[in-house]
Amino acid sequence: EAQVTQNPRYLITVTGKKLTVTCSQNMNHEYMSWYRQDPGLGLRQIYYSMNVEVTDKGDVPEGYKVSRKEKRNFPLILESPSPNQTSLYFCASSPLTDTQYFGPGTRLTVL
Amino acid sequence: DAKTTQPPSMDCAEGRAANLPCNHSTISGNEYVYWYRQIHSQGPQYIIHGLKNNETNEMASLIITEDRKSSTLILPHATLRDTAVYYCIVSSLSNSGYALNFGKGTSLLVTP
Numbered sequence: 001e002a003q004v005t006q007n008p009r010y011l012i013t014v015t016g017k018k019l020t021v022t023c024s025q026n027m028n029h030e031y032m033s034w035y036r037q038d039p040g041l042g043l044r045q046i047y048y049s050m051n052v053e054v055t056d057k058g059d060v061p062e063g064y065k066v067s068r069k070e071k072r073n074f075p076l077i078l079e080s081p082s083p084n085q086t087s088l089y090f091c092a093s094s095p096l097t098d099t100q101y102f103g104p105g106t107r108l109t110v111l
Numbered sequence: 112d113a114k115t116t117q118p119p120s121m122d123c124a125e126g127r128a129a130n131l132p133c134n135h136s137t138i139s140g141n142e143y144v145y146w147y148r149q150i151h152s153q154g155p156q157y158i159i160h161g162l163k164n165n166e167t168n169e170m171a172s173l174i175i176t177e178d179r180k181s182s183t184l185i186l187p188h189a190t191l192r193d194t195a196v197y198y199c200i201v202s203s204l205s206n207s208g209y210a211l212n213f214g215k216g217t218s219l220l221v222t223p
Contacts, residue, residue, distance in 0.1 A: 043213040102154030
Protein backbone atom coordinates (compact mmCIF):
# COMPACT_ATOMS: atom_id res chain seq x y z
CA GLU A 1 0.00 0.00 0.00
CA ALA A 2 1.32 3.43 -1.00
CA GLN A 3 1.74 5.49 2.12
CA VAL A 4 3.65 8.00 4.19
CA THR A 5 4.44 6.82 7.69
CA GLN A 6 5.53 8.86 10.68
CA ASN A 7 6.90 7.76 14.03
CA PRO A 8 6.15 8.27 16.77
CA ARG A 9 2.53 9.27 16.47
CA TYR A 10 2.48 10.81 19.93
CA LEU A 11 5.39 12.09 21.98
CA ILE A 12 5.69 13.94 25.26
CA THR A 13 9.14 15.20 26.11
CA VAL A 14 10.94 17.82 28.17
CA THR A 15 12.67 21.01 27.16
CA GLY A 16 16.16 20.48 25.76
CA LYS A 17 15.99 16.73 25.18
CA LYS A 18 16.91 16.03 21.56
CA LEU A 19 14.37 14.11 19.54
CA THR A 20 13.81 12.84 16.04
CA VAL A 21 10.52 12.28 14.26
CA THR A 22 10.90 9.87 11.38
CA CYS A 23 9.09 10.06 8.05
CA SER A 24 9.20 7.39 5.39
CA GLN A 25 7.44 7.00 2.03
CA ASN A 26 7.27 3.96 -0.22
CA MET A 27 6.24 5.72 -3.43
CA ASN A 28 9.69 6.71 -4.69
CA HIS A 29 8.73 10.38 -4.51
CA GLU A 30 11.38 13.01 -5.05
CA TYR A 31 9.76 15.73 -2.96
CA MET A 32 9.27 15.53 0.79
CA SER A 33 8.23 18.17 3.26
CA TRP A 34 7.46 18.84 6.91
CA TYR A 35 4.60 21.00 8.17
CA ARG A 36 3.44 21.97 11.60
CA GLN A 37 -0.16 22.77 12.44
CA ASP A 38 -1.20 25.06 15.25
CA PRO A 39 -4.66 26.34 16.21
CA GLY A 40 -5.50 29.54 14.39
CA LEU A 41 -2.31 29.39 12.30
CA GLY A 42 -3.08 26.53 9.95
CA LEU A 43 -0.37 24.39 8.41
CA ARG A 44 3.02 25.99 7.95
CA GLN A 45 5.95 24.49 6.10
CA ILE A 46 9.12 23.86 8.15
CA TYR A 47 11.55 22.31 5.66
CA TYR A 48 11.37 20.60 2.32
CA SER A 49 13.56 18.46 0.12
CA MET A 50 13.47 18.26 -3.66
CA ASN A 51 15.65 15.14 -3.76
CA VAL A 52 18.41 13.25 -1.93
CA GLU A 53 20.90 15.59 -0.26
CA VAL A 54 18.83 18.63 -1.32
CA THR A 55 16.98 20.40 1.48
CA ASP A 56 15.75 23.93 2.01
CA LYS A 57 13.97 26.05 4.58
CA GLY A 58 10.25 26.61 4.56
CA ASP A 59 8.39 29.33 6.40
CA VAL A 60 9.20 28.33 9.99
CA PRO A 61 12.56 26.49 10.08
CA GLU A 62 13.93 27.89 13.35
CA GLY A 63 14.68 25.19 15.91
CA TYR A 64 14.50 22.32 13.41
CA LYS A 65 16.91 20.32 11.29
CA VAL A 66 16.31 17.78 8.56
CA SER A 67 18.35 15.39 6.47
CA ARG A 68 17.72 13.49 3.25
CA LYS A 69 20.30 10.76 2.93
CA GLU A 70 17.93 8.35 1.27
CA LYS A 71 15.03 9.04 -1.04
CA ARG A 72 12.45 7.34 1.15
CA ASN A 73 13.33 8.95 4.51
CA PHE A 74 13.14 12.54 5.70
CA PRO A 75 13.59 12.79 9.48
CA LEU A 76 12.79 15.94 11.44
CA ILE A 77 15.25 16.69 14.21
CA LEU A 78 14.69 18.94 17.19
CA GLU A 79 18.11 19.44 18.77
CA SER A 80 16.83 21.30 21.82
CA PRO A 81 13.03 21.27 21.90
CA SER A 82 11.18 24.12 23.54
CA PRO A 83 7.53 24.43 24.61
CA ASN A 84 6.71 26.61 21.58
CA GLN A 85 7.44 23.57 19.40
CA THR A 86 4.46 21.78 20.90
CA SER A 87 2.40 21.12 17.80
CA LEU A 88 0.93 18.62 15.36
CA TYR A 89 3.49 17.71 12.72
CA PHE A 90 2.82 16.32 9.26
CA CYS A 91 5.20 14.88 6.73
CA ALA A 92 4.26 14.90 3.06
CA SER A 93 5.70 13.53 -0.15
CA SER A 94 5.03 13.90 -3.86
CA PRO A 95 6.55 13.27 -7.23
CA LEU A 96 7.64 16.64 -8.60
CA THR A 97 4.79 18.66 -10.13
CA ASP A 98 2.11 16.44 -8.59
CA THR A 99 -0.13 16.29 -5.56
CA GLN A 100 1.18 15.79 -2.04
CA TYR A 101 0.44 12.78 0.14
CA PHE A 102 0.41 13.38 3.86
CA GLY A 103 1.32 11.16 6.76
CA PRO A 104 -0.99 10.59 9.73
CA GLY A 105 0.66 13.21 11.91
CA THR A 106 2.79 13.31 15.06
CA ARG A 107 1.44 15.10 18.09
CA LEU A 108 4.38 16.51 20.05
CA THR A 109 4.17 18.03 23.51
CA VAL A 110 7.25 19.71 24.98
CA LEU A 111 7.04 20.37 28.72
CA ASP B 112 -0.63 35.29 3.65
CA ALA B 113 -2.95 32.86 1.94
CA LYS B 114 -3.64 33.70 -1.68
CA THR B 115 -7.19 32.40 -1.41
CA THR B 116 -10.36 33.48 0.38
CA GLN B 117 -12.89 30.95 1.63
CA PRO B 118 -15.94 31.23 3.89
CA PRO B 119 -15.02 30.03 7.37
CA SER B 120 -17.88 27.58 7.65
CA MET B 121 -20.75 25.99 5.74
CA ASP B 122 -23.51 23.49 6.41
CA CYS B 123 -24.92 20.92 4.06
CA ALA B 124 -27.66 18.32 4.42
CA GLU B 125 -26.66 14.72 3.89
CA GLY B 126 -27.34 13.58 0.33
CA ARG B 127 -27.34 17.08 -1.06
CA ALA B 128 -24.60 18.68 -3.11
CA ALA B 129 -22.04 20.72 -1.19
CA ASN B 130 -20.70 23.69 -3.13
CA LEU B 131 -17.62 25.23 -1.59
CA PRO B 132 -16.48 28.55 -3.09
CA CYS B 133 -12.99 29.96 -3.25
CA ASN B 134 -11.69 33.32 -4.45
CA HIS B 135 -8.16 33.55 -5.83
CA SER B 136 -8.16 36.87 -7.66
CA THR B 137 -4.36 37.18 -7.77
CA ILE B 138 -3.69 33.77 -9.27
CA SER B 139 -0.94 33.76 -11.87
CA GLY B 140 -0.90 31.94 -15.16
CA ASN B 141 1.20 28.97 -14.05
CA GLU B 142 -0.59 28.35 -10.76
CA TYR B 143 -2.93 25.46 -10.27
CA VAL B 144 -5.94 25.40 -7.96
CA TYR B 145 -5.78 22.53 -5.49
CA TRP B 146 -8.34 21.30 -3.02
CA TYR B 147 -7.45 19.29 0.07
CA ARG B 148 -9.47 18.35 3.09
CA GLN B 149 -8.59 17.50 6.66
CA ILE B 150 -10.79 15.35 8.83
CA HIS B 151 -10.28 16.12 12.51
CA SER B 152 -6.47 16.35 12.88
CA GLN B 153 -5.75 13.58 10.36
CA GLY B 154 -3.28 14.23 7.58
CA PRO B 155 -4.68 16.44 4.80
CA GLN B 156 -6.14 14.48 1.92
CA TYR B 157 -5.86 15.51 -1.71
CA ILE B 158 -9.21 15.90 -3.48
CA ILE B 159 -8.73 17.46 -6.90
CA HIS B 160 -6.82 20.11 -8.80
CA GLY B 161 -7.06 22.05 -12.05
CA LEU B 162 -5.49 24.79 -14.13
CA LYS B 163 -8.13 26.18 -16.49
CA ASN B 164 -10.62 23.50 -17.34
CA ASN B 165 -13.25 22.02 -15.09
CA GLU B 166 -12.21 18.73 -13.57
CA THR B 167 -14.06 15.72 -12.16
CA ASN B 168 -12.90 12.64 -10.32
CA GLU B 169 -14.46 10.03 -8.09
CA MET B 170 -14.52 12.38 -5.13
CA ALA B 171 -15.58 15.75 -6.48
CA SER B 172 -15.86 18.24 -9.31
CA LEU B 173 -13.92 21.45 -9.66
CA ILE B 174 -15.39 24.39 -11.54
CA ILE B 175 -12.96 27.20 -12.39
CA THR B 176 -14.26 30.47 -13.78
CA GLU B 177 -13.04 31.59 -17.17
CA ASP B 178 -10.96 34.42 -15.68
CA ARG B 179 -9.58 31.92 -13.12
CA LYS B 180 -10.25 34.31 -10.26
CA SER B 181 -12.54 31.93 -8.44
CA SER B 182 -13.50 28.28 -8.26
CA THR B 183 -16.05 25.98 -6.67
CA LEU B 184 -15.55 22.52 -5.29
CA ILE B 185 -18.64 20.36 -5.62
CA LEU B 186 -19.26 17.25 -3.56
CA PRO B 187 -22.26 15.88 -5.46
CA HIS B 188 -23.84 13.80 -2.69
CA ALA B 189 -22.43 14.81 0.67
CA THR B 190 -22.24 12.21 3.41
CA LEU B 191 -21.56 12.57 7.13
CA ARG B 192 -17.98 11.40 6.47
CA ASP B 193 -17.43 14.48 4.32
CA THR B 194 -17.52 16.67 7.43
CA ALA B 195 -14.04 18.22 7.38
CA VAL B 196 -12.07 21.40 6.83
CA TYR B 197 -11.65 22.04 3.11
CA TYR B 198 -8.66 23.98 1.87
CA CYS B 199 -8.42 25.77 -1.46
CA ILE B 200 -4.79 26.35 -2.44
CA VAL B 201 -3.08 27.94 -5.40
CA SER B 202 0.39 26.65 -6.07
CA SER B 203 3.05 26.07 -8.64
CA LEU B 204 6.33 24.25 -8.65
CA SER B 205 9.11 26.77 -8.54
CA ASN B 206 12.77 26.92 -7.71
CA SER B 207 11.87 27.80 -4.15
CA GLY B 208 9.93 24.60 -3.65
CA TYR B 209 6.40 23.39 -3.73
CA ALA B 210 4.94 24.67 -0.52
CA LEU B 211 1.21 24.45 -0.04
CA ASN B 212 -0.20 27.51 1.73
CA PHE B 213 -3.22 26.04 3.47
CA GLY B 214 -4.83 29.16 4.86
CA LYS B 215 -7.79 28.70 7.21
CA GLY B 216 -10.10 26.73 4.93
CA THR B 217 -13.84 26.15 5.14
CA SER B 218 -15.22 23.98 7.89
CA LEU B 219 -17.99 21.92 6.28
CA LEU B 220 -20.56 20.31 8.52
CA VAL B 221 -22.77 17.69 6.90
CA THR B 222 -25.92 17.13 8.91
CA PRO B 223 -28.33 14.16 8.88
